[in-house]
Amino acid sequence: MEFLFLLVSSGLVAGAAYGLIAMGFALVYKATGVVNFAHGELVMLTAYISFTLWTTFDLSFFPLMAITIPISMVIGLTLERIFIRPMLGEPVFSIVMVTVGLAVILRGVTIMIWGPDPFNFTANIPTGVIRIGGVPFYPAQLYLIGALAVMALAGWAFLRFTRMGVAMRAVADNETAALLVGISVSRIHAMAWMLSSALASIAGVLFAVNYRLVPDLWFQGLKSFPAVILGGMDSILGAAIGGIVIGVIESLSQGYVGQGLREIAGFIVIIIVLMVRPYGLFGSREIERV
């Protein structure tokens, strides 16, 4: 029983990271209809930037995030302006391929700036073990789970109650109609990229604090795809829940089956999900069958 709890708790932590990354994917997909393959690289880049800020100014977690998030939003906006905006009106395939190209560029640049060696990044979060119902957690792990809960709630409330959020849903639903009622679609797209990079920076910093700051952090982006698919590409809340589910599944399969199944359990899950419910658990049905 103890073993099961431990597996579930470590799965929750990994899953919270997937959930945060997946929410970024879902946000951009919802507003622009594009899967941003460079999202994992955004996670990595913002984590490294935050690491540099932390080593230079020795900030504790919340002030550090208060600086990191605006910087990452500017990065998101810049990338959208330079790479994605000129592609407006091109087929989705081209735009997605641009994000794939952007991904390898960002990855290469980041590794060339910070080098291939891993770093220890603590963000001055205390390291004393906290027990919750007998299950030990590090504070950083609780920060990660807490961040997912807060961001999922905030994302849901944002899309439900704010003017900008409603506009974003309108754009997601029908771009032309949104334009006709006076919504600036390009502003919404830019907004989606900014918010998604903010989410990326939170995920990146907390992931690096919990594990390590390594140059293959970008890979977490790809590993979060199962969460996005499970939740349905266009559901923010679904992405958060999907992340948790995938994290726990990975952890359990590694614990009880082994064989490095952690690495691919999520991918096996998405192949099954796509065969049974191609629109995910919470996504809107739009796949046509011929």
Next chain:
Amino acid sequence: MRTGHFKESYGQLVALSDSRVTWSWAGFGIALLIALPLVAHNYLLTLMVAAMIAVVGAVGLNMLTGTTGLISLGQSGFLAVGAYTNAMLMMDYGWPVLLSLPAAGVVAALISLLVGVPSLRLKGLYLAITTLAFAFIVNHLILHNAWLTHGPNGIFVSGAKVLDLDIQRGRPLYYFVLAVTVLVILLALNLQRSRIGRAWMAIRDHDIAARVMGIDLVRYKLLAFMVSSFIVGIAGGLISLQIRFINIDVFALILSIEALAMIILGGLGSIAGAVLGAIFLSFLPEVIRYVFALFGDPNSTLYTSYVYEIRGIAYGIVIVLFLRFKPDGLIGLWRDARKYWSNWPLAY
């Protein structure tokens, strides 16, 4: 003045090429390629072999992504399947290379059905993610089934002989790969001008319309998967012959991206484009290395320590720039140039 090249019969429309000029240029090109080893040094031959293998892989991927419009990010997975099948059959089961290489293609084609069948319900991005997942699963299975694949130890591939010639080095390797490449290009060209190729293009352009016109989507999508993976599997087998030692590190994700960059750079859906793109990208690292060498020694150490990153950045820039400014790719540039000169001095 020539006003254009007009087809006057159905025969001309489906012919491989009805232009004598094209035929003679193709013959000239092949003659040049056959004569090349007589003058070229070994390093150039190695590069040429790598480029031709890339051509085989790009032509295979182009059939799936360019012609049928099914996006695949799982190219590295199929390459791995082909390379491992070839290596295992040759080294563990003692098959001759002339049997093991086609077997590599067949195994890759059969395995592609595992991705192909779920893909029947998926489109676009979902398919891209499924194929991506497939590539990871393949690498994982290879790593964790050491009894079959030697797992993390990798496989040494040696002793491939055709007519008592060691086709793993030097000129024999070059001619062997050249022959396979020409065969694959011919296969692709012939498929593309037949009913099958036209059905694939119809599916790409509009699958519902294609269905209405009587094209069996299940059959043709699966066929596209199988033929494409067959060719990619053979490319994988050729890779195992050339590099002589394979492990899963060879088949990283960057390979899939490289392959996509090739067909985008060349021009999606065009076989000539895939060939051009593959050759261009295969020689790009050499160009980059040359450029780095040109700017002095300190940068050269930068190049050697970050060779993968620099290559990745170069692929990324190529993908982004071409999609942004020249979505038709190199073949589009060529068509524009040809049109410009045949219509000169009129604008169009």
